[in-house]
Amino acid sequence: MGAISDNRIKFNKPNLKAIENRINRGEFTKETYIYDADSHLAVRVRPGRSYIDSVFCMYARIRVRGEYKSRMYKRQIMKVGEARNAEITISELRQKVDSLFLEIQEGRDPQVIAQKEAAKQADNQVLIEARRSFKDMIYGTPVDESDECLPDGFIAERRSGQRYLVDIRNKCEVLLVDLLDLPLHSISPEQVKTVYLQKVGRGKTQLDCAMRILRSIWNWAQTKYDDSDLFIRNPVSRAMKQLGVNINRTNRCTGRLDDADFKPYLKSVLALREHDHTSAYRNGRDALLFMLFSGVRRTGTMTVRMEGIDLNRLVFNIIKKGGDQVELPLNTVTAAIVRNRQDYLPEDTEYLFPGMGGRGYYRDTKAVRDIVKNQTGISVTNHDLRRTYKSIGTELDINSVLVDELLSHAREGVDAHYIHPSMTRLRDASQKIADYMVKQAGFDLIDELTSRW
Template sequence: MEAKDNVKRLTNTLVESAACPSGRPNVIVWDDKVKGLGVRINAAGTVRTYLLQYRVKGTRQERQIKIGRHNDPWRIDQARAKAMALKVEMLDGVDPVVRDQQKVEADRAAAVLTEAQTITLRQVMEHYVQHQRTRHGALRAASIRDIERHVTVNLADWADEPVASIKRDACIERFDAISESSPSQAAQCFANLRALLNHARDMFETDDGEYPLLAVNPVQRMFKKRKPKPEKPRDTRVPLDRVRAVWAMLEKRRAAARTVDDRTSADWVSFMLLTGTRKTESGSLLWSNVDFEAGTFHLPGDVVKNHNGITLPMSTPLRALLKSRRELPEPSEKVAERRRAERSSEYVFPSWGRLGYITDADATMQAVSEVAGTRVTIHDLRRTFVDVCAQVGVSADRERLLTNHISGDVHARHYANSKQALTADVEAIAKWITAEV
């Protein structure tokens, strides 16, 4: 602390006329009326700040506390009054610096508590999809779409209400209501809600590990009362004796397609039947990930369900299908503008939808179901592909590789992964599927 050897009776005139000696960064002129009160003047004489230097009673702590700038709004009489008030506190053993720090912390805690009690489910969701990270990185687009759908559809009336108002009994009631039409959707909805509420709790966790928001996750409590029904294993697929008929029908639809959308839909379903790829993996396939020279296509980790990016060989029919899409003839003038937009797309199977790539093929799948003699979904094509793998003698290890099912078996992962063998396998699969009926 600076020695008080420059003591004068401070007046407004003196404060305004005092100057800092040359060569010094600042000077303090002390008041002879109120001990410890001073005014600091900077080297340029442009800033004059009142301060109090005093010791807190009962401690060895001497504080230098800023009061404020002269004329902004402080005048000498106001500065003296403030200095006296601070000294009274310090003589009572109160440290104004510590007191102010505690007030700031208390105000901050109160603001956090207010935010915690008012933050809405929609706001939590927006924070979650932006900041949540998995061991593979950011959330996948498909996961974000599922979360947004459940919040804005199944939980629409909760979306703009505080998450603090979500209670266990309300969760049970909503879970039961959704379960009536779709137990699997109810389980998915509340698994996502549980994750969102856990995220909300973590957003406001205190330094000492306390949770001012949702001390206990209400969905977690709900699951003690309502266990999600285990989803029955799905076993639908195209019967093996109808696979070739389905392929023949798809070939006819591709050849006779009247619109770009019809052609894209038939091509996409044909692609999945030949490869066993999942809906989003194939639908979002980029031309930049198709290598005609190498005869491969690549599924990057950010679109694959298990995040395991993989490059797979193309069979001869698959190569022909993709080349035909790459080399589509020029369209008529009526649809020229739309076709040019689609042909310039980065996606192999583009769409005018929000995502830019195809996500459904209802009409084509209806035709597949009619030929198959049973209702067939897009994912059933993947099970059909596995059936064909077994039919042509593809080993279990290589079938897992072709369907990108990660195996924990060392032999399967490091030894049964011959590229030549996989190429032979996809050729055998495609030959069987495309054989004449």
């Protein structure tokens, strides 16, 4: 075959024909380069591929001008089959390789240039994104003229829960409407102060929440576009500092039911069915009891579906604050609430606490809480019931991991990865808390609840 060495030969028609026969017979069992003795041209051969699927390439060690060490370069020129179809000669292929060799040697590597250009275009695109309006930063870049948006905004990337989404829309589109169409990076402390002073009369609590949302979105953008140099200092933090206003939550609630409150409170809740015979008051009665004896949030309680309850296993499913589903245990009180409602509600009821006329789910307990407050003087919110549940769990020395699991609180660190309490242990903990509250009430709660609808 006129070989100068095993893998280095002079590329001409007879020798290339011999290489073709060897490749097509499958003589090469690993990736091999066959070099041209007169240039930096080579044929790359791979096992299981025919000659026309092999590749003409440049194979050379090159020291780029200005560098001290040479490096090996392997660059594809074209497939053998493509060269054959285009009737490209070996001489033309050698010229291509030699030209590429010289370009790389002079520091004009086409591949590197293409990569830099692609990176530049990507940087330009990032810069365009970084200059988006406050509104587009929230919801994502709009797609054409439709209402759809790309998943490149704060909401999509943070995967915010439904409650937070409602807060974002209500606060931003009402209280921060004057800033929505401005590029987020251009919003200044002066503009933030102006909005705050104009809108604070509508309610400081709601406006503080809106400012916290704006601050969070700005911080998210700063992290996302940290190479753009557009986001330097958060305008909300600067504006609030200049105004001397603290928008952080400092008034943590401490409301809960004390031991002496259980009897009058529970008696009043059970008596709601005497106040009015509509389903709303029965919903309110059972919702308050369910929240108190399960520790579940209001939204999680209201959206419990009948299909998510298994009385044989004594478990039920809720949607957590972040949107994930979690399975929790039923204790004797919450199981009695479920059985009582299943006995009296229509069979096709979707939710444990259905809305008026069976449509949707029951929304709020404010009306029934006001009745209880007027009758007993005990004023507790929905979340106070949840706070009572956790406080009692702590006072009874129940393991904090069990209590957090029952409340669907997020846990972090190694414990969150390795510690997953069994449903039996969770049910025992829940039952212990329920038994304590029933004992403090001093009467048979389940009997009075289930004696009549």
